[in-house]
Amino acid sequence: MDDFHVIVAANRGLALDAKGDLSFGSGGLVSALMPAIQGRKLTWISAPPYSGDANFVPKDFDSHVADGITLDTVPMDFETYNGAYDRISNETLWFLHHNLFDATYRPTFDHSWYENFEAYRTYNQKFAQKIAEAASEKSLVLIQDYHLSLLPHYLSQLRPELKVSHFSHTPISEPSVWTMLPDEIAREIILGISKAKMGVGFHTTKWRDNFLDCSKAYGIDSPYAFSLPLGTNPEELDETRHHQDFKGYQDQFTSLCENRQLIVRVDRLEPSKNILRGFHAYDELLSANQELKERVVFLALINPSRSSLDIYRQYRENIEVLVSSINEKYGTPNWNPIELRIGDNRIQSMAALSLADVIFVNPVRDGLNLVAKEGPIINQRNGILALSREAGAFAELRDSSIEIHPMDVSQSAGALYKALTLDKDERTLLSRSAKARCSSYTARNWLDDLIEITAGRQSY
Amino acid sequence: MDDFHVIVAANRGLALDAKGDLSFGSGGLVSALMPAIQGRKLTWISAPPYSGDANFVPKDFDSHVADGITLDTVPMDFETYNGAYDRISNETLWFLHHNLFDATYRPTFDHSWYENFEAYRTYNQKFAQKIAEAASEKSLVLIQDYHLSLLPHYLSQLRPELKVSHFSHTPISEPSVWTMLPDEIAREIILGISKAKMGVGFHTTKWRDNFLDCSKAYGIDSPYAFSLPLGTNPEELDETRHHQDFKGYQDQFTSLCENRQLIVRVDRLEPSKNILRGFHAYDELLSANQELKERVVFLALINPSRSSLDIYRQYRENIEVLVSSINEKYGTPNWNPIELRIGDNRIQSMAALSLADVIFVNPVRDGLNLVAKEGPIINQRNGILALSREAGAFAELRDSSIEIHPMDVSQSAGALYKALTLDKDERTLLSRSAKARCSSYTARNWLDDLIEITAGRQSY
Structure with missing residues (x-):
C-alpha cells in the first residue's frame, strides 16, 4: 500500500x-x-x-x-x-x-x-x-x-x-x-x-x-x-503500562482506595460526556445501597477542554459544586466518596483504568469513545465496562458491557450496582470478552x- | 349528533x-x-x-x-x-x-x-x-x-x-x-x-x-x-371586536404608533414561542435598514405562564433585558422601538392584532398556534402573517403567509422586511387569502x- x-x-x-x-x-x-x-x-x-x-x-x-x-x-x-x-x-x-x-x-x-x-x-x-x-x-x-x-x-x-x-x-x-x-x-x-x-x-x-x-x-x-x-493501539498501551510513572500512580490509587472497589471515569470536560448525570447516578447508588458506604470510591479523571466557551466553564463549575455536595453528604473521616482530578495526564488516567472495578462511560452521544476500548485492554482487575448505548462503541461492545441509558440516572445507578456486585465468574467472562473485542482491531x-x-x- | x-x-x-x-x-x-x-x-x-x-x-x-x-x-x-x-x-x-x-x-x-x-x-x-x-x-x-x-x-x-x-x-x-x-x-x-x-x-x-x-x-x-x-371562533372574535374596551385600546395603539408600521406578536411567555429570537430579528431588521428607524414599532403582548418554573422565570428576565437593550440602542426622544406589555388581556391583544401590518408568529415548534389563525381574521389593515414553518398552522397557511425559519434570525429579519415592504396589491391578496382560510373552519x-x-x- x-x-x-x-x-x-x-x-x-x-x-x-x-x-x-x-x-x-x-x-x-x-x-x-x-x-x-x-x-x-x-x-x-x-x-x-x-x-x-x-x-x-x-x-x-x-x-x-x-x-x-x-x-x-x-x-x-x-x-x-x-x-x-x-x-x-x-x-x-x-x-x-x-x-x-x-x-x-x-x-x-x-x-x-x-x-x-x-x-x-x-x-x-x-x-x-x-x-x-x-x-x-x-x-x-x-x-x-x-x-x-x-x-x-x-x-x-x-x-x-x-x-x-x-x-x-x-x-x-x-x-x-x-x-x-x-x-x-x-x-x-x-x-x-x-x-x-x-x-x-x-x-x-x-x-x-x-x-x-x-x-x-x-x-x-x-x-x-x-x-x-x-x-486501539495495544503497543502504545503496553508502553504506557511500562512508563516510569505508571506504577507510582497505581500505588497512589491503591493506597487511596485501600480495599475499596473503584469506579473510574476518564473523559474530556465536555457536556456530551455526561459527567454530571454520572455523579447523580453515583449519588443514587450510595443513597439506595447503604452497604456500599466506605466500600467504593469514584475516581474521575477529567481533562479540561474548550474553556474559552461559557457552556464549558459553566459545566465545569456545576461539576465541582456537585462533587463537593456529594462528598459532604456521604463522606466520613476515613472516606472521600469521589476523587475528582481535573487535568491532562494520560499515564495517571491509564493507571486508574488499570485498577477499575467498573469503567464508567456514559456519554449523551459520542462518535466512538476510545476510553471504552482502551479501558478494558489496560484493566488488570476484571473491571466491568458500563457503557452508554449512545456511544458509537456500544454497537461493538453491547454483549461485553452493561448498558447505560445516559439520561436515566436511576437506571445508571442500577447498572453501576450490577457492575459492582457481579459474581466472580461473570466478571471474568464479561471483562475478558471486552478485552478480546477491544484488542482484535488496532x-x-x-x-x-x-x-x-x-x-x-x-x-x- | x-x-x-x-x-x-x-x-x-x-x-x-x-x-x-x-x-x-x-x-x-x-x-x-x-x-x-x-x-x-x-x-x-x-x-x-x-x-x-x-x-x-x-x-x-x-x-x-x-x-x-x-x-x-x-x-x-x-x-x-x-x-x-x-x-x-x-x-x-x-x-x-x-x-x-x-x-x-x-x-x-x-x-x-x-x-x-x-x-x-x-x-x-x-x-x-x-x-x-x-x-x-x-x-x-x-x-x-x-x-x-x-x-x-x-x-x-x-x-x-x-x-x-x-x-x-x-x-x-x-x-x-x-x-x-x-x-x-x-x-x-x-x-x-x-x-x-x-x-x-x-x-x-x-x-x-x-x-x-x-x-x-x-x-x-x-x-x-x-x-x-x-x-377559530368568528362569532367570539366579532364579540371581541365590539367589546367596550376594544376601541379604546385601538386608539391607544394608534396614537402610540402615529403613522408608523406595526409589527405585533401575541404569545404566552413560553420558550417554545421563541420570543427572544423574534427580538433579535427585529434588531437585525433595524440595523440593516436605516430607513425603518422611527417608521416601525414592535408591539409585543406577552401573557405570563408557569412562573413557578426556573426556566420560565429566566426566560422572562432575558426578554426584559434584551428589550431594554434594543430600545436603548435605537430609541430616540420620539420613538420607542419595542413596546413590551406583559399581562393577560385578550381584548388588548386582539386590538393590537387588528392594527398590525405584520402579525409575527415564530415559534420554535407549536402544536397549532391559534394566534396565527385569529390574527388574520381580526386584522383590519391588510396585515401580513409572518409564520414559523414549525407551527402546526403552517401546513394550512403556507401559501397565505411569509415563511419564518425560527432559528434563523437573519432569515426572520428578511421576512419581516419583506412583510413590511410588500406592495399594496400583494398585501391585499395575501392578507385576504389568510383571512379566508382562517375563517372557513370554526x-x-x-x-x-x-x-x-x-x-x-x-x-x-
Whole structure:
C-alpha cells in the first residue's frame, strides 16, 4: 500500500516534543491516530497552531519532517481560524452532531453567525488550495472530521481526479435535528462531505445511516458510505503500562482506595460526556445501597477542554459544586466518596483504568469513545465496562458491557450496582470478552483500511 | 349528533365568572375550546383547581351546571396534582413534545422523577375512575392533551366498550427524541394514547406522522390517527371586536404608533414561542435598514405562564433585558422601538392584532398556534402573517403567509422586511387569502368533527 502518497487533512496538527520528535498531544483525534501513522510515509496537513496548546508545532513552523512524516500547516489568519474553529466548528457543528442544542437559546443564526460561516468556508478553501498544491496524481487524501466538511467539495473543484475520503469522528444527527440549520447551510455541509468520492466514513452504522438519511432529505447523491470503528493501539498501551510513572500512580490509587472497589471515569470536560448525570447516578447508588458506604470510591479523571466557551466553564463549575455536595453528604473521616482530578495526564488516567472495578462511560452521544476500548485492554482487575448505548462503541461492545441509558440516572445507578456486585465468574467472562473485542482491531488496522477504501481497493 | 352524551376530559377546568356563568379563562386549551362547547349538552371533567387561577371553579366545587354544561372535577390531593402537572406534564412532557430539552442538563430521570411519574399514573387513574362512573353506555369520551396520555389505557381497562378519542394540542416529537425517555416510560405513554380506540388526533399531519413513527418504533398498533386542525371562533372574535374596551385600546395603539408600521406578536411567555429570537430579528431588521428607524414599532403582548418554573422565570428576565437593550440602542426622544406589555388581556391583544401590518408568529415548534389563525381574521389593515414553518398552522397557511425559519434570525429579519415592504396589491391578496382560510373552519366545526370521529361516523 505504500505506492501511494497519503495526505491526512485535519484541523489539529501533530504534536512535537522539545526534541522535535512526534509525541502525544492532548486528547482527541491526533493522539488517537498518531500511533497508527508512526513509521509511515505521509503528509499531515493542519490549521496553524493557534489554540495555545504548548505541544503544537511552533508558529513559524511551515513544513517539518519527523519520523518520516511531513507536517505542514495551512497559512491562515487568526480571524479566519477563530470564526471557523470556535464559532462554527465548536459552537455550532459540535452541538449539532451531538444533538446538544438548548433550543430555547441556541442555535441562533444571526448576521455575525453568517460572517463566521464565511470564515468556515474560507478555512476549508485554504485547506483545498494547500492540498491541491501538495498532492500528486497518485495522492490519497484522507480528510478528518467536521471542521473540514466543505473541503471534499472545494478540493473536487480544484483537483477532480484526486482520490478523497471523509471520515467523521463525531456522531451525526438525524435529519430532524439538521432542520434547525438554515436549509441552504445544511445542504451545503452534507453536499460538501458527499463530494469525497471514494467514501464517507463513520465509527458506527447508526451515524452512517443518519448521514444517508440526511443525504436523502437534501436530495444529494451520497458516495459509498461506510462504518469503520477506530481501533486501539495495544503497543502504545503496553508502553504506557511500562512508563516510569505508571506504577507510582497505581500505588497512589491503591493506597487511596485501600480495599475499596473503584469506579473510574476518564473523559474530556465536555457536556456530551455526561459527567454530571454520572455523579447523580453515583449519588443514587450510595443513597439506595447503604452497604456500599466506605466500600467504593469514584475516581474521575477529567481533562479540561474548550474553556474559552461559557457552556464549558459553566459545566465545569456545576461539576465541582456537585462533587463537593456529594462528598459532604456521604463522606466520613476515613472516606472521600469521589476523587475528582481535573487535568491532562494520560499515564495517571491509564493507571486508574488499570485498577477499575467498573469503567464508567456514559456519554449523551459520542462518535466512538476510545476510553471504552482502551479501558478494558489496560484493566488488570476484571473491571466491568458500563457503557452508554449512545456511544458509537456500544454497537461493538453491547454483549461485553452493561448498558447505560445516559439520561436515566436511576437506571445508571442500577447498572453501576450490577457492575459492582457481579459474581466472580461473570466478571471474568464479561471483562475478558471486552478485552478480546477491544484488542482484535488496532488503530493501525483502521488506518490501513481507510487507505484501502480511499484507494478504492476495499469496501466495508 | 346530540343523541350522545359527550364527556370532555382535560387537565384544566372551565372558568366561571363571579356570577357563576362560563367565561374565558387565561390562554390555552380552555379558552380555545370554550366558545365551541357553549350551548351544547356535555360534561367537562377536569383536575381540581389547584393552580391559583382566580377564574377557576372554587375549591369546594364538586359538580356544577352552567349554560347546560356540567362541570366536574376529579378528587385528587395536591401532591398527586403537583407531581403530575408541574413535574411530569410541564417539566418533562412539554419539553419532550416541543423538542426543547437542553440535553447537557435535562431530562434527568432520577429517583424523584420516577416518584413523580407514579403521581402522573395516579392522576390519570383518578380521571379514569371518575369517567368510568360518569359515563353511560352511549357516552363519547374526548380526552384532551398530554396531561392525560395514560387515560385512554386505564379507561379501556375499566370500560372497554366506551368510545374514546385522544387529541393532542401540542406537537409530538420524532422517535429519536423519545429515546431520551426511559424506554419503558416512552412505550407506556405511546401505548396509553394508542388505547383511544376511536382515534388519536393532532393539529397537523406532521405530528400525526411522528406519532405513527413512534407507534412503529415501540411496536404498538395504532388506532385510527388523524389530523384535524382546530378552527377559530368568528362569532367570539366579532364579540371581541365590539367589546367596550376594544376601541379604546385601538386608539391607544394608534396614537402610540402615529403613522408608523406595526409589527405585533401575541404569545404566552413560553420558550417554545421563541420570543427572544423574534427580538433579535427585529434588531437585525433595524440595523440593516436605516430607513425603518422611527417608521416601525414592535408591539409585543406577552401573557405570563408557569412562573413557578426556573426556566420560565429566566426566560422572562432575558426578554426584559434584551428589550431594554434594543430600545436603548435605537430609541430616540420620539420613538420607542419595542413596546413590551406583559399581562393577560385578550381584548388588548386582539386590538393590537387588528392594527398590525405584520402579525409575527415564530415559534420554535407549536402544536397549532391559534394566534396565527385569529390574527388574520381580526386584522383590519391588510396585515401580513409572518409564520414559523414549525407551527402546526403552517401546513394550512403556507401559501397565505411569509415563511419564518425560527432559528434563523437573519432569515426572520428578511421576512419581516419583506412583510413590511410588500406592495399594496400583494398585501391585499395575501392578507385576504389568510383571512379566508382562517375563517372557513370554526372551533365549532372542529368539535363537531371530533365528536363524529369519536362516534365512528366520520373519518379524516
